[in-house]
Amino acid sequence: MTDEQALIAALRRRDKNALAEIFDRYSDRIYRLALSVLSDEQAADGVVQDTFMTLIERIDTFEGRSRLGTWLYRVAYNNALSRLRSLKPQLDLDGFDEDDVPIPANLVDWQTTPEELLGSAEAMAEVSRAVETLNPALRAVFLLRDVEELSTQETADALGISPGAVKVRLHRARLALREALAGYFSERLGM
Amino acid sequence: MDCETLITYLSDYIDNNLDEDLAAEAEEHLRTCHNCRVVLDSTQQAILLYRTQGKQRIPMQRRSRLFRQLEEALAGQDCE
Numbered sequence: 001m002t003d004e005q006a007l008i009a010a011l012r013r014r015d016k017n018a019l020a021e022i023f024d025r026y027s028d029r030i031y032r033l034a035l036s037v038l039s040d041e042q043a044a045d046g047v048v049q050d051t052f053m054t055l056i057e058r059i060d061t062f063e064g065r066s067r068l069g070t071w072l073y074r075v076a077y078n079n080a081l082s083r084l085r086s087l088k089p090q091l092d093l094d095g096f097d098e099d100d101v102p103i104p105a106n107l108v109d110w111q112t113t114p115e116e117l118l119g120s121a122e123a124m125a126e127v128s129r130a131v132e133t134l135n136p137a138l139r140a141v142f143l144l145r146d147v148e149e150l151s152t153q154e155t156a157d158a159l160g161i162s163p164g165a166v167k168v169r170l171h172r173a174r175l176a177l178r179e180a181l182a183g184y185f186s187e188r189l190g191m
Numbered sequence: 192m193d194c195e196t197l198i199t200y201l202s203d204y205i206d207n208n209l210d211e212d213l214a215a216e217a218e219e220h221l222r223t224c225h226n227c228r229v230v231l232d233s234t235q236q237a238i239l240l241y242r243t244q245g246k247q248r249i250p251m252q253r254r255s256r257l258f259r260q261l262e263e264a265l266a267g268q269d270c271e
């Protein structure tokens with residue numbers, strides 16, 4: 001029995017420690033995914049709550065065909081998307097052309113940026129602002145691949161999309177962030 | 192390989208997902224093309240910055256409240 005199966009078995013016995021362990025492992029990840037989709041802390045808390053409630057309700061029938069983490073991500077992502085649709089019904093989640101490759105325009109070399117500016121709160125706020133402008137469907141992929149460091153396949157399983165879509169969205173998201181930061185740093189450095 | 196092709200493969204190159212021949216062509220292009228080198232370096236830098244910025248956690252107070260509610264739900268199921 002794997003450690004994960006043991007945890008699931010313990011949760012079936014309504015073991016509080018098993019709940020605490022699973023919550024410790026996954027709550028921040030689920031929160032970040034929800035936040036990446038919704039950009040709203042309160043709504044993200046709601047996703048965490050709903051996701052774990054679903055786990056508690058369905059633990060007796062949880063089949064363990066997918067890994068627990070993948071299953072939780074899936075529930076959380078669908079929950080976040082349905083909240084997003086009711087918060088912003090006009091938002092088009094497929095509103096990006098998947099074939100259109102963005103061409104890098106700002107070619108300023110900001111490798112020389114001093115460490116203290118690179119790691120500054122201002123630069124971090126700029127990263128956050130730039131990511132925020134991306135379509136939520138791109139943000140979810142970007143987060144799972146480049147922050148949580150899941151593989152392409154794991155990300156595809158977690159979000160219920162194809163590996164090809166993961167790759168295209170990641171590529172677009174990375175180039176968009178690069179472009180935004182190139183603009184920011186070149187202005188900041190007066191280049 | 193030209194610049195446009197290099198950019199198309201940039202993410203795969205960063206993730207080491209190109210087959211040997213393509214990777215070699217990309218390397219060759221990057222050795223000679225300053226612009227693409229800049230795009231590669233700055234994209235990698237952007238990813239690192241996002242990795243640092245993106246690791247938020249649920250603030251402690253809200254986290255405790257969330258967990259308490261779940262604990263109650265779990266205990267509540269017991270009595271059914």
Ligand SMILES: [Zn+2]
Nearest residue numbers: 193194224227
């Ligand atoms: Zn080039």
